[in-house]
Amino acid sequence: MNAHIITIGDEILIGQTLNTNAAFIGEKLSLKQIKISGSSVIPDDEGLIIAEFKRVYSTNDIVLVTGGLGPTHDDVTRKSIVDFFETELIVNNEVLSDIKNFFEARGRELTETNADQALVPKIAHTIRNSRGTAPGYWIEKKDKIFAAMPGVPYEMKAMMEDFVLPRLDEKFHDKKNAIVVKNLLTTGIPESMLFDRLGNIDELLKGAKLAFLPSQFGVKMRITVEDKSEDSALSRLEEIEQTIRTKVGKFIYGKEEDKLEDIAAKLLIDRGLKLSVAESCTGGLISHRLTNFSGSSKFLERGIVAYSNAAKVELLHVDEDTIMKYGAVSLEVARQMAEGIKSISGSDIGLSVTGIMGPTGATPAKPIGLVYIGICDEKICTAKEFRFGDDRLLNKDRTSQAALEMLRKYLLGIAYDD
Numbered sequence: 001m002n003a004h005i006i007t008i009g010d011e012i013l014i015g016q017t018l019n020t021n022a023a024f025i026g027e028k029l030s031l032k033q034i035k036i037s038g039s040s041v042i043p044d045d046e047g048l049i050i051a052e053f054k055r056v057y058s059t060n061d062i063v064l065v066t067g068g069l070g071p072t073h074d075d076v077t078r079k080s081i082v083d084f085f086e087t088e089l090i091v092n093n094e095v096l097s098d099i100k101n102f103f104e105a106r107g108r109e110l111t112e113t114n115a116d117q118a119l120v121p122k123i124a125h126t127i128r129n130s131r132g133t134a135p136g137y138w139i140e141k142k143d144k145i146f147a148a149m150p151g152v153p154y155e156m157k158a159m160m161e162d163f164v165l166p167r168l169d170e171k172f173h174d175k176k177n178a179i180v181v182k183n184l185l186t187t188g189i190p191e192s193m194l195f196d197r198l199g200n201i202d203e204l205l206k207g208a209k210l211a212f213l214p215s216q217f218g219v220k221m222r223i224t225v226e227d228k229s230e231d232s233a234l235s236r237l238e239e240i241e242q243t244i245r246t247k248v249g250k251f252i253y254g255k256e257e258d259k260l261e262d263i264a265a266k267l268l269i270d271r272g273l274k275l276s277v278a279e280s281c282t283g284g285l286i287s288h289r290l291t292n293f294s295g296s297s298k299f300l301e302r303g304i305v306a307y308s309n310a311a312k313v314e315l316l317h318v319d320e321d322t323i324m325k326y327g328a329v330s331l332e333v334a335r336q337m338a339e340g341i342k343s344i345s346g347s348d349i350g351l352s353v354t355g356i357m358g359p360t361g362a363t364p365a366k367p368i369g370l371v372y373i374g375i376c377d378e379k380i381c382t383a384k385e386f387r388f389g390d391d392r393l394l395n396k397d398r399t400s401q402a403a404l405e406m407l408r409k410y411l412l413g414i415a416y417d418d
Contacts, residue, residue, distance in 0.1 A: 001172065002034075002035050002036075002060045004063050005026060005064050006042060006053075006065045007019050007021055007039070007042070007066055008041075008077050008151070020153055024156070025066070032169070046079060049077060061145065062145045064147050065147065066149050066151050067150070068151065069148065078120075078148075081121055085139065085141070089119040089122070092118050093118070094128060095118040095129075098128055098135075099117060099118060099133045117133050120137060123139055124138060125139070126138075127163045127164070129155055129159070177228060178228070180224075180234050184244065184245075185253055185255060185256075186219050187218030205240060208240055209223070209225075210224075216397045216398050216401070217397060253405065259289075260401060260408065261293060264407050267408065267412070268298075269295065273349060273411075274299060274301045275299055275300055276345035276350055278303075278316055278340065279304070279306070279353050280353060281354060281371065281399060285396055286303070287300070312333065312340075315340075316336070318336040318340060329370060331384075333354055334373060335382065338352040338375055338383070348378070349377050350376040351375055351403060351406075351407055353374075355386075356368055357369075357392045357399075367387075369387055369390060370387060371395070371402070372384070372386070375407065386398075386402050
């Protein structure tokens, strides 16, 4: 069983938009044991779209298309589908009702252009859109499946998870083996060191697969196990996971779609602790991430961006002589920032960051990517040095991640010695 993924849109071709849709669809299909024969990106050109439909439809069992279903003149996918399948457009009253409700809920007037999206190919089963206005289409013809979805990622993902994937399960329910996947999320350890700590990979996996997926936030470890039944596959996966946790467990902060800020937030709430954050080089990013958590008012007392030396002295009571002697980017200043934010806020914990994000501001002794993170409670006040890269925005992400990980380990009583 082969599938081809087609992404439609000029913005993808010119690099204005990343093709995350194809990556998402490819991953989901692979879990269904559906082989991806190829993936292509086609501009908003009806002739080229139809030509690509003809090329891939003849050699694949499944064709999944995203993009070009919107209401504007450059959205030509619907017309291309109509021409390719030699069908016609008809009004779908359920879709029309969905569109009307969508506009009413937002206090907007329904336009003729948007109402036109209720016209769907007669040959298609319509995939209703719970997050937007453009419906998707599911077409079965000559034992082949053709599905088209909007290019907006969160609309496409909803259609894949709510309709396309369940329908594929029904269609191909007699697959031989079960495949289970689990993602373990690590941070604070490079990919190569993580690999080395796991030891003999073949002995660990015994036929399963383990992928290392690094980013500026850490390394995701994706475990994939295939077996005769789901129960046996899950049993093997659990055994592999436990072995991995034994070897590198202190670097694993979550699984699947967990976010480090959510993990830290829940720990703070569970322990009834208040946190305040003093940020210099991250410019409020740590506080931003923490306040993405619903209920952050239960644990976050305040956040201060003390970017200048004067702000550090005035707002956080950092000793001016300390800055003069050691510099604003130093262990000593990070400690005093953490101590200062804790003291003025009355919080249980003070967390601080100061560093050189680049591309300017570095010296031979203090290079780009040098960061100090401080943490302070009623008993201890300490700081740790980090060395990141030379990209300013990536360094901000890495610094915020390292600070949240330092907080997580502190809350769990895990020594931060690596």
